[in-house]
Amino acid sequence: MRAAAVPDRPPVSRGSGSREARARESGGRVTTEPLTTPAALAERLPVTDAVAETVLGAREAVCRVLAGTDDRLLVVVGPCSIHDVDAALAYARLLRRLADEVADDLLVVMRVYLEKPRSALGWPGLLTDPSLDGAFAVGAGLRVAREMMVAIAGLGLPIACEWLSPVTPAYLGDLVSWGAVGARTVESQVHRQLASGLPMPVGMKNGTSGSVQAAVDAIRAAAVPHAYLGVADDGTPSVLRTSGNPHCHVVLRGGPGGPNYSEEDVRDALARLRAAGLPERVVIDASHGNSGKCHERQRAVVAEMAERIAAGEEGVRGLLLESFLVPGRQDVVAGRPLVFGQSVTDACLGWDTTAGLLRSLAEAVRRRRQTQPPASATSPVASEPRQHA
Ligand SMILES: O=C[C@H](O)[C@H](O)COP(=O)(O)O
Numbered sequence: 001m002r003a004a005a006v007p008d009r010p011p012v013s014r015g016s017g018s019r020e021a022r023a024r025e026s027g028g029r030v031t032t033e034p035l036t037t038p039a040a041l042a043e044r045l046p047v048t049d050a051v052a053e054t055v056l057g058a059r060e061a062v063c064r065v066l067a068g069t070d071d072r073l074l075v076v077v078g079p080c081s082i083h084d085v086d087a088a089l090a091y092a093r094l095l096r097r098l099a100d101e102v103a104d105d106l107l108v109v110m111r112v113y114l115e116k117p118r119s120a121l122g123w124p125g126l127l128t129d130p131s132l133d134g135a136f137a138v139g140a141g142l143r144v145a146r147e148m149m150v151a152i153a154g155l156g157l158p159i160a161c162e163w164l165s166p167v168t169p170a171y172l173g174d175l176v177s178w179g180a181v182g183a184r185t186v187e188s189q190v191h192r193q194l195a196s197g198l199p200m201p202v203g204m205k206n207g208t209s210g211s212v213q214a215a216v217d218a219i220r221a222a223a224v225p226h227a228y229l230g231v232a233d234d235g236t237p238s239v240l241r242t243s244g245n246p247h248c249h250v251v252l253r254g255g256p257g258g259p260n261y262s263e264e265d266v267r268d269a270l271a272r273l274r275a276a277g278l279p280e281r282v283v284i285d286a287s288h289g290n291s292g293k294c295h296e297r298q299r300a301v302v303a304e305m306a307e308r309i310a311a312g313e314e315g316v317r318g319l320l321l322e323s324f325l326v327p328g329r330q331d332v333v334a335g336r337p338l339v340f341g342q343s344v345t346d347a348c349l350g351w352d353t354t355a356g357l358l359r360s361l362a363e364a365v366r367r368r369r370q371t372q373p374p375a376s377a378t379s380p381v382a383s384e385p386r387q388h389a
């Protein structure tokens, strides 16, 4: 007589179905696929000395502009999202020439946004879905993204992006000179912890509700050390311990109540920063809630800000613009070719308008210099972060 088979493990339930089947019925589930490690990707697509100089030099320059010890204006400009590497590189080449032309007055950093936070549903960005068709080839997206960033920084053009996945900076952080925490994530503990360890200045957007306090709170949170779960460069699941980031700042992007770039709005934001003991400086996003998502309205925002900057308004250290080669936006439709250099997410300004606006901002900085002495080196900077208790 054969012995009865002894199960490896006791049955997980007496009712219908296995544990896996029951889990499926009561929520979502995950499948996994291995990804190259950050170290392996960096080895394949390394940062050259020239690229490192661009990235690090621009980080330091952004800090000086934010602190007011460099009297130029920070201008973060580029597509709402990158969906086509060739178009991004064509834009980068144009921007590089313009950045050189205005370099005495503007510190130009290109938006190279690869992860899109969506209000509900929509294409999540090149990093997650590089073929724009829902195939979600994330490994290829990371490779393409890093290769493109190396090429853009290789032109001598510094890079800005929004950090969405807390794992992405391990793969791309060494190529970025300015980061954003977006309106949809500025209240997220994970993103505040992430910002506290990022090796670059980080703009904290006001929340989608319009709350500027959320951005101020995020700056306070990111200025101190944290510990959170992540991956090390060799891919090992790790506790990431951060130092705190003293170079975070508010980005006013408007909200449901309308724009928030008026003099009164800026004064209110500076007062909130003062009350929190933080450096009094803001960056104005000409797009999003400040333009009612109408790309053409960014012109009016820039025109008003140029006037106010020329008149010496305190506290505004930079602007953000959404711009691509071709104005407007387009939908991605299977089988229909895309217009080269036009956004597939938010509508953007076209190149010619962008160039004119940057020249007008440069002119505003020059006019300000005529009436004001160079900014002093005594502008407030964030205090050193506290150590872990
Ligand atoms: O900047 C881009 C968009 O404003 C952001 O990703 C939200 O887009 P959505 O509201 O179209 O989803």
Ligand SMILES: C=C(OP(=O)(O)O)C(=O)O
Pocket: 080, 113, 117, 162, 181, 182, 183, 184, 205, 253, 288
């Ligand atoms: C999503 C963006 O901005 P916000 O977080 O302000 O909506 C963006 O700049 O792409």
